[in-house]
Amino acid sequence: MKCDQVADHLEAVAAGEVVLPLESRRHVEGCLRCQAEMIQHRRVLRTMRSFRSDLLEPADGLLPEILSTIEAAGERHAVRSLLHRHRWAYLSGLAVACAAGAAGAIILTTRSRRSRRLVS
Amino acid sequence: MPAETALRLLPDSSSDSSGQISGLAETARNGDRGAFDDLVAMTYRANYTLALRLTGNEEDARDVTQEAYLRAYRSIGSFRGDAHFSTWMHRITANCASTHLGRRWRHRHDTLATADEVMDLRPDSDPNACVEALELRGRVADALSELPPKLRAVVVLRDIYELPHDEVAEELGISPTAAKVRLHRARNQLRSMLFGDLGEVDSREV
Numbered sequence: 001m002k003c004d005q006v007a008d009h010l011e012a013v014a015a016g017e018v019v020l021p022l023e024s025r026r027h028v029e030g031c032l033r034c035q036a037e038m039i040q041h042r043r044v045l046r047t048m049r050s051f052r053s054d055l056l057e058p059a060d061g062l063l064p065e066i067l068s069t070i071e072a073a074g075e076r077h078a079v080r081s082l083l084h085r086h087r088w089a090y091l092s093g094l095a096v097a098c099a100a101g102a103a104g105a106i107i108l109t110t111r112s113r114r115s116r117r118l119v120s
Numbered sequence: 121m122p123a124e125t126a127l128r129l130l131p132d133s134s135s136d137s138s139g140q141i142s143g144l145a146e147t148a149r150n151g152d153r154g155a156f157d158d159l160v161a162m163t164y165r166a167n168y169t170l171a172l173r174l175t176g177n178e179e180d181a182r183d184v185t186q187e188a189y190l191r192a193y194r195s196i197g198s199f200r201g202d203a204h205f206s207t208w209m210h211r212i213t214a215n216c217a218s219t220h221l222g223r224r225w226r227h228r229h230d231t232l233a234t235a236d237e238v239m240d241l242r243p244d245s246d247p248n249a250c251v252e253a254l255e256l257r258g259r260v261a262d263a264l265s266e267l268p269p270k271l272r273a274v275v276v277l278r279d280i281y282e283l284p285h286d287e288v289a290e291e292l293g294i295s296p297t298a299a300k301v302r303l304h305r306a307r308n309q310l311r312s313m314l315f316g317d318l319g320e321v322d323s324r325e326v
Contacts, residue, residue, distance in 0.1 A: 015279070041307065044260060047253070047256050047257055048280050049279065049280065051257075052282070055165045056172050058172075062164065062168060063160065066185065066186050067160060070153075073190055073193060074193070
């Protein structure tokens, strides 16, 4: 077995994501080059994982910027929902007015028919 | 990443604050703006750090962080609380960074970031190991910022934030196979940037 056949999997092995078949494992155990590569992958990975606990400090002003963006979005949302509510109020009023108009028209029509019948 | 970027270590009280964060998230979900503001104040550094690691650029990281919190604010009602708020925010941030990077990629405005100053403030019993680890941290951070953005995003999410392959793929809008291929390339590229080619090393059996 040659290093090239194993090299592609070494990073995943170092990360514990892959287990090599027995033949490949035997090669790595006896090969300085593959062992060195594996150690290097492990060192990089360990260092990368140590970054997890880091907090990078942004330049001043990020927090107020975020909060004002959210506030602006909140205000826009409030205005939109107010307009939405107003739209419903107008539509409801219009519907009631239409219904009342229709009812009035029906009553007037019925009355005029009755009065015509009485006259005839 | 700019040299003036300061680095701090996450305070040890982070586990204590996670309970507080959960409580605030619950209150914010019920429409309390003040609770959401408190959540932002408690978590924005961690999300900015993730954004900076993903974008490699301070200005982009600020934009991504802002966009992420705006998205979170709009969809806080759908936050079910079955994941930690921080994890949920990390996903939104990664998603925003991916969109942002995609946009930049299309506009071909990508520039390589400069190295960031990385300082490990933790005391170590072995001064030599401490110096070596410090030096390696700096070199890894440099190498990371020199990776192409698409490779960097995958390796940051997988190897720093330890997201499963499927989630990395989902956050970046790529297939799991593509995520694995990119991760493989990124890790090999990082190793070779840091330690060089092993071609000359004797590969004899031991």
